[in-house]
Amino acid sequence: MKIAIIGAGAMGGLFGAYLARSGAEVSVVDIRPELIAAIQANGLTVEEPEGEMNLRLQAVVEAEQLEPVDLVIVFVKSAETLQAAKSAGRILREGGRILTLQNGMGNAEVIAAVVGSARVLAGTTAHGATLLEPGRIRHAGRGETQLGRLDGSADDFCREVAALFSSAGLPTRVDDDVKSLIWGKLVINAGINALTALLKCPNGQLAERDETRELVALAVREAVAVAEAAGIRLPYADAVDKVLSVAFATAANQSSMLQDLLRGRPTEVAVINGAVVREGVRLGVATPVNRILELLIRSLENC
Ligand code: KPL
Numbered sequence: 001m002k003i004a005i006i007g008a009g010a011m012g013g014l015f016g017a018y019l020a021r022s023g024a025e026v027s028v029v030d031i032r033p034e035l036i037a038a039i040q041a042n043g044l045t046v047e048e049p050e051g052e053m054n055l056r057l058q059a060v061v062e063a064e065q066l067e068p069v070d071l072v073i074v075f076v077k078s079a080e081t082l083q084a085a086k087s088a089g090r091i092l093r094e095g096g097r098i099l100t101l102q103n104g105m106g107n108a109e110v111i112a113a114v115v116g117s118a119r120v121l122a123g124t125t126a127h128g129a130t131l132l133e134p135g136r137i138r139h140a141g142r143g144e145t146q147l148g149r150l151d152g153s154a155d156d157f158c159r160e161v162a163a164l165f166s167s168a169g170l171p172t173r174v175d176d177d178v179k180s181l182i183w184g185k186l187v188i189n190a191g192i193n194a195l196t197a198l199l200k201c202p203n204g205q206l207a208e209r210d211e212t213r214e215l216v217a218l219a220v221r222e223a224v225a226v227a228e229a230a231g232i233r234l235p236y237a238d239a240v241d242k243v244l245s246v247a248f249a250t251a252a253n254q255s256s257m258l259q260d261l262l263r264g265r266p267t268e269v270a271v272i273n274g275a276v277v278r279e280g281v282r283l284g285v286a287t288p289v290n291r292i293l294e295l296l297i298r299s300l301e302n303c
Pocket of ligand 1 (some may be wrong): 127193
Protein backbone atom coordinates (compact mmCIF):
# COMPACT_ATOMS: atom_id res chain seq x y z
CA MET A 1 0.00 0.00 0.00
CA LYS A 2 1.45 3.37 -1.07
CA ILE A 3 0.92 6.05 1.57
CA ALA A 4 1.22 9.85 1.68
CA ILE A 5 1.01 11.76 4.96
CA ILE A 6 -0.09 15.38 4.65
CA GLY A 7 1.24 17.35 7.63
CA ALA A 8 4.79 16.50 8.72
CA GLY A 9 4.65 17.99 12.22
CA ALA A 10 4.76 15.99 15.43
CA MET A 11 2.12 13.35 14.68
CA GLY A 12 2.61 13.20 10.91
CA GLY A 13 6.35 12.85 11.44
CA LEU A 14 5.87 10.16 14.09
CA PHE A 15 3.58 8.04 11.87
CA GLY A 16 5.84 8.67 8.85
CA ALA A 17 8.93 7.47 10.69
CA TYR A 18 7.26 4.36 12.15
CA LEU A 19 5.75 3.38 8.80
CA ALA A 20 9.04 3.99 6.96
CA ARG A 21 10.90 1.87 9.53
CA SER A 22 8.52 -1.03 8.88
CA GLY A 23 9.32 -0.88 5.16
CA ALA A 24 6.04 0.74 4.06
CA GLU A 25 6.13 2.96 0.97
CA VAL A 26 5.47 6.30 2.67
CA SER A 27 6.07 9.95 1.75
CA VAL A 28 5.38 13.13 3.71
CA VAL A 29 3.95 16.38 2.40
CA ASP A 30 3.99 19.73 4.16
CA ILE A 31 3.47 23.26 2.88
CA ARG A 32 6.17 24.56 5.27
CA PRO A 33 9.35 24.58 3.09
CA GLU A 34 11.73 24.72 6.08
CA LEU A 35 10.22 21.53 7.49
CA ILE A 36 10.50 19.68 4.19
CA ALA A 37 14.05 20.96 3.60
CA ALA A 38 15.10 19.63 7.02
CA ILE A 39 13.53 16.20 6.35
CA GLN A 40 15.13 16.04 2.89
CA ALA A 41 18.53 16.92 4.37
CA ASN A 42 18.50 14.86 7.58
CA GLY A 43 15.51 12.50 7.46
CA LEU A 44 13.02 12.17 10.30
CA THR A 45 14.44 11.60 13.76
CA VAL A 46 12.25 10.26 16.56
CA GLU A 47 13.48 10.41 20.14
CA GLU A 48 12.17 7.52 22.23
CA PRO A 49 12.85 6.91 25.93
CA GLU A 50 15.05 3.96 24.86
CA GLY A 51 17.05 5.83 22.18
CA GLU A 52 16.46 7.51 18.85
CA MET A 53 15.79 6.38 15.29
CA ASN A 54 16.45 8.19 12.03
CA LEU A 55 14.56 7.42 8.83
CA ARG A 56 15.01 8.66 5.31
CA LEU A 57 11.85 9.10 3.25
CA GLN A 58 10.49 11.15 0.38
CA ALA A 59 9.41 14.63 1.52
CA VAL A 60 7.71 17.21 -0.72
CA VAL A 61 6.02 20.60 -0.41
CA GLU A 62 3.25 19.83 -2.89
CA ALA A 63 1.26 16.60 -2.93
CA GLU A 64 1.12 16.76 -6.74
CA GLN A 65 4.87 15.96 -6.80
CA LEU A 66 3.99 12.40 -5.68
CA GLU A 67 2.90 9.34 -7.66
CA PRO A 68 -0.73 8.31 -6.99
CA VAL A 69 -1.22 6.65 -3.59
CA ASP A 70 -3.67 4.21 -1.99
CA LEU A 71 -3.93 6.00 1.33
CA VAL A 72 -3.52 9.62 2.38
CA ILE A 73 -3.28 10.28 6.12
CA VAL A 74 -4.20 13.85 7.06
CA PHE A 75 -2.34 15.24 10.07
CA VAL A 76 -2.57 18.99 9.42
CA LYS A 77 -4.15 21.48 11.83
CA SER A 78 -7.92 21.77 11.40
CA ALA A 79 -7.68 25.18 9.75
CA GLU A 80 -5.72 23.53 6.89
CA THR A 81 -7.97 20.50 6.43
CA LEU A 82 -9.80 21.82 3.36
CA GLN A 83 -6.58 22.54 1.49
CA ALA A 84 -5.17 19.13 2.51
CA ALA A 85 -8.36 17.37 1.34
CA LYS A 86 -8.13 19.02 -2.08
CA SER A 87 -4.48 17.99 -2.46
CA ALA A 88 -5.27 14.47 -1.22
CA GLY A 89 -8.10 14.11 -3.73
CA ARG A 90 -5.67 14.88 -6.55
CA ILE A 91 -3.19 12.10 -5.67
CA LEU A 92 -5.58 9.34 -4.61
CA ARG A 93 -5.70 6.22 -6.78
CA GLU A 94 -9.09 4.84 -7.75
CA GLY A 95 -10.31 2.92 -4.70
CA GLY A 96 -7.93 4.87 -2.44
CA ARG A 97 -9.02 6.43 0.83
CA ILE A 98 -8.21 9.44 2.99
CA LEU A 99 -7.76 8.87 6.73
CA THR A 100 -8.01 11.70 9.24
CA LEU A 101 -6.58 11.14 12.73
CA GLN A 102 -6.71 14.86 13.55
CA ASN A 103 -7.95 16.35 16.79
CA GLY A 104 -11.23 18.22 16.99
CA MET A 105 -14.70 18.13 15.47
CA GLY A 106 -15.56 18.42 11.79
CA ASN A 107 -12.39 17.36 9.92
CA ALA A 108 -13.88 14.17 8.45
CA GLU A 109 -16.92 16.11 7.20
CA VAL A 110 -14.69 18.75 5.54
CA ILE A 111 -12.77 15.98 3.74
CA ALA A 112 -16.00 14.18 2.80
CA ALA A 113 -17.34 17.37 1.21
CA VAL A 114 -14.32 17.31 -1.14
CA VAL A 115 -13.91 13.62 -1.99
CA GLY A 116 -17.22 12.02 -0.92
CA SER A 117 -17.86 10.25 2.38
CA ALA A 118 -17.30 6.77 0.90
CA ARG A 119 -13.59 7.59 0.51
CA VAL A 120 -13.13 8.84 4.08
CA LEU A 121 -11.77 6.93 7.05
CA ALA A 122 -11.69 8.66 10.41
CA GLY A 123 -10.31 7.87 13.79
CA THR A 124 -8.16 8.94 16.68
CA THR A 125 -4.77 8.29 18.12
CA ALA A 126 -3.65 8.62 21.72
CA HIS A 127 0.08 8.94 21.01
CA GLY A 128 1.77 12.01 22.42
CA ALA A 129 4.45 13.64 20.24
CA THR A 130 6.31 16.94 20.41
CA LEU A 131 7.95 18.62 17.43
CA LEU A 132 11.35 19.67 18.83
CA GLU A 133 12.58 21.22 15.57
CA PRO A 134 11.81 20.55 11.88
CA GLY A 135 12.27 16.81 11.34
CA ARG A 136 12.96 15.99 15.02
CA ILE A 137 10.15 14.57 17.15
CA ARG A 138 9.98 13.43 20.75
CA HIS A 139 7.66 10.44 21.16
CA ALA A 140 6.45 11.29 24.64
CA GLY A 141 3.63 8.84 25.19
CA ARG A 142 2.06 5.78 23.64
CA GLY A 143 -1.55 4.95 23.09
CA GLU A 144 -3.94 3.12 20.82
CA THR A 145 -5.06 4.24 17.37
CA GLN A 146 -8.61 3.48 16.27
CA LEU A 147 -10.19 3.95 12.88
CA GLY A 148 -13.24 3.16 10.82
CA ARG A 149 -15.27 4.29 7.82
CA LEU A 150 -17.15 7.55 8.01
CA ASP A 151 -20.21 6.14 6.29
CA GLY A 152 -20.45 2.49 7.24
CA SER A 153 -18.98 -0.53 8.98
CA ALA A 154 -15.26 -1.19 8.87
CA ASP A 155 -14.25 -3.12 5.74
CA ASP A 156 -11.18 -4.96 4.46
CA PHE A 157 -9.44 -1.68 3.57
CA CYS A 158 -9.77 -0.51 7.20
CA ARG A 159 -8.51 -3.85 8.48
CA GLU A 160 -5.53 -3.72 6.10
CA VAL A 161 -4.61 -0.21 7.32
CA ALA A 162 -4.99 -1.26 10.97
CA ALA A 163 -2.80 -4.35 10.39
CA LEU A 164 -0.16 -2.24 8.62
CA PHE A 165 -0.05 0.34 11.44
CA SER A 166 0.03 -2.36 14.11
CA SER A 167 2.87 -4.23 12.44
CA ALA A 168 4.75 -0.91 12.21
CA GLY A 169 4.57 -0.58 16.03
CA LEU A 170 1.47 1.66 16.15
CA PRO A 171 -1.18 -0.64 17.70
CA THR A 172 -4.45 0.02 15.87
CA ARG A 173 -7.95 -1.44 15.92
CA VAL A 174 -10.96 -0.89 13.72
CA ASP A 175 -14.28 0.36 15.05
CA ASP A 176 -17.70 0.73 13.42
CA ASP A 177 -18.66 3.84 15.36
CA VAL A 178 -16.32 6.65 14.31
CA LYS A 179 -18.58 9.32 15.86
CA SER A 180 -18.01 7.68 19.22
CA LEU A 181 -14.23 7.63 18.59
CA ILE A 182 -14.13 11.30 17.59
CA TRP A 183 -16.24 12.40 20.56
CA GLY A 184 -14.16 10.18 22.84
CA LYS A 185 -10.98 12.00 21.73
CA LEU A 186 -12.73 15.38 21.81
CA VAL A 187 -13.55 14.89 25.49
CA ILE A 188 -9.89 13.97 26.16
CA ASN A 189 -8.60 17.05 24.30
CA ALA A 190 -11.21 19.29 26.00
CA GLY A 191 -9.86 18.11 29.37
CA ILE A 192 -6.12 18.29 28.61
CA ASN A 193 -5.18 20.70 25.82
CA ALA A 194 -6.44 24.12 26.93
CA LEU A 195 -5.48 23.56 30.57
CA THR A 196 -1.92 22.48 29.76
CA ALA A 197 -1.61 25.43 27.35
CA LEU A 198 -2.81 27.89 30.01
CA LEU A 199 -0.73 26.39 32.80
CA LYS A 200 2.28 25.86 30.48
CA CYS A 201 2.79 22.38 31.87
CA PRO A 202 3.32 18.89 30.40
CA ASN A 203 0.24 16.64 30.33
CA GLY A 204 1.27 14.59 33.36
CA GLN A 205 1.12 17.53 35.75
CA LEU A 206 -2.64 17.75 35.34
CA ALA A 207 -2.98 14.37 37.05
CA GLU A 208 -0.68 15.24 39.94
CA ARG A 209 -2.61 17.81 41.98
CA ASP A 210 -6.15 18.07 43.37
CA GLU A 211 -6.63 21.55 41.87
CA THR A 212 -5.70 20.53 38.33
CA ARG A 213 -7.62 17.22 38.55
CA GLU A 214 -10.69 19.23 39.54
CA LEU A 215 -10.22 21.63 36.61
CA VAL A 216 -9.96 18.63 34.26
CA ALA A 217 -13.09 17.10 35.77
CA LEU A 218 -15.08 20.34 35.36
CA ALA A 219 -14.24 20.64 31.66
CA VAL A 220 -14.70 16.93 30.98
CA ARG A 221 -18.09 16.59 32.71
CA GLU A 222 -19.50 19.37 30.55
CA ALA A 223 -18.19 17.74 27.37
CA VAL A 224 -19.69 14.40 28.45
CA ALA A 225 -23.08 16.05 29.11
CA VAL A 226 -23.03 17.50 25.58
CA ALA A 227 -22.02 14.13 24.07
CA GLU A 228 -24.89 12.44 25.93
CA ALA A 229 -27.36 15.07 24.72
CA ALA A 230 -26.12 14.40 21.17
CA GLY A 231 -26.86 10.69 21.63
CA ILE A 232 -23.18 9.68 21.48
CA ARG A 233 -22.01 6.50 23.21
CA LEU A 234 -18.53 7.35 24.45
CA PRO A 235 -15.91 4.60 24.05
CA TYR A 236 -15.17 4.50 27.82
CA ALA A 237 -17.25 4.38 31.00
CA ASP A 238 -15.57 6.89 33.33
CA ALA A 239 -14.52 9.93 31.28
CA VAL A 240 -12.62 11.79 34.01
CA ASP A 241 -10.68 8.66 34.82
CA LYS A 242 -9.93 8.09 31.13
CA VAL A 243 -8.71 11.67 30.58
CA LEU A 244 -6.44 11.51 33.63
CA SER A 245 -5.07 8.16 32.45
CA VAL A 246 -4.23 9.68 29.02
CA ALA A 247 -2.55 12.63 30.80
CA PHE A 248 -0.52 10.09 32.76
CA ALA A 249 0.30 7.92 29.69
CA THR A 250 1.54 11.05 27.85
CA ALA A 251 2.99 12.63 31.02
CA ALA A 252 6.13 14.10 29.43
CA ASN A 253 4.33 15.44 26.36
CA GLN A 254 3.49 19.04 25.66
CA SER A 255 -0.09 19.00 24.37
CA SER A 256 -0.51 20.14 20.77
CA MET A 257 -2.22 23.31 22.01
CA LEU A 258 0.71 24.20 24.26
CA GLN A 259 3.10 23.55 21.35
CA ASP A 260 1.00 25.83 19.12
CA LEU A 261 0.96 28.64 21.68
CA LEU A 262 4.70 28.37 22.32
CA ARG A 263 5.32 28.63 18.54
CA GLY A 264 2.98 31.61 18.19
CA ARG A 265 0.66 29.60 15.93
CA PRO A 266 -3.16 29.66 16.06
CA THR A 267 -4.49 26.81 18.21
CA GLU A 268 -7.30 24.32 17.56
CA VAL A 269 -9.38 25.59 20.48
CA ALA A 270 -12.30 26.41 18.15
CA VAL A 271 -12.71 22.74 17.18
CA ILE A 272 -12.08 21.41 20.71
CA ASN A 273 -13.50 23.46 23.63
CA GLY A 274 -15.23 25.73 21.11
CA ALA A 275 -16.94 22.71 19.53
CA VAL A 276 -18.19 21.58 22.95
CA VAL A 277 -19.63 25.07 23.49
CA ARG A 278 -21.29 25.25 20.05
CA GLU A 279 -22.82 21.79 20.38
CA GLY A 280 -23.91 22.69 23.93
CA VAL A 281 -25.75 25.77 22.63
CA ARG A 282 -27.41 23.67 19.92
CA LEU A 283 -28.53 21.02 22.40
CA GLY A 284 -29.34 23.27 25.36
CA VAL A 285 -26.48 22.12 27.60
CA ALA A 286 -24.61 24.78 29.60
CA THR A 287 -20.82 24.74 29.09
CA PRO A 288 -19.40 27.74 31.01
CA VAL A 289 -16.07 26.06 31.82
CA ASN A 290 -15.33 25.19 28.19
CA ARG A 291 -16.40 28.70 27.13
CA ILE A 292 -13.97 30.26 29.63
CA LEU A 293 -11.17 27.94 28.46
CA GLU A 294 -11.93 28.88 24.84
CA LEU A 295 -11.91 32.61 25.62
CA LEU A 296 -8.68 32.41 27.64
CA ILE A 297 -6.87 30.56 24.85
CA ARG A 298 -8.19 32.97 22.21
CA SER A 299 -6.97 35.88 24.38
CA LEU A 300 -3.51 34.31 24.68
CA GLU A 301 -3.38 33.70 20.92
CA ASN A 302 -3.80 37.41 20.39
CA CYS A 303 -1.34 38.58 23.04
O1 KPL B 1 -4.05 14.61 21.50
C1 KPL B 1 -3.27 15.08 22.30
C2 KPL B 1 -2.78 16.46 21.99
O2 KPL B 1 -1.83 16.93 22.59
O3 KPL B 1 -3.37 17.07 21.09
C3 KPL B 1 -2.92 14.34 23.56
C4 KPL B 1 -3.46 12.90 23.48
C5 KPL B 1 -3.54 15.05 24.73
C6 KPL B 1 -1.45 14.15 23.75
O4 KPL B 1 -0.77 15.30 24.10
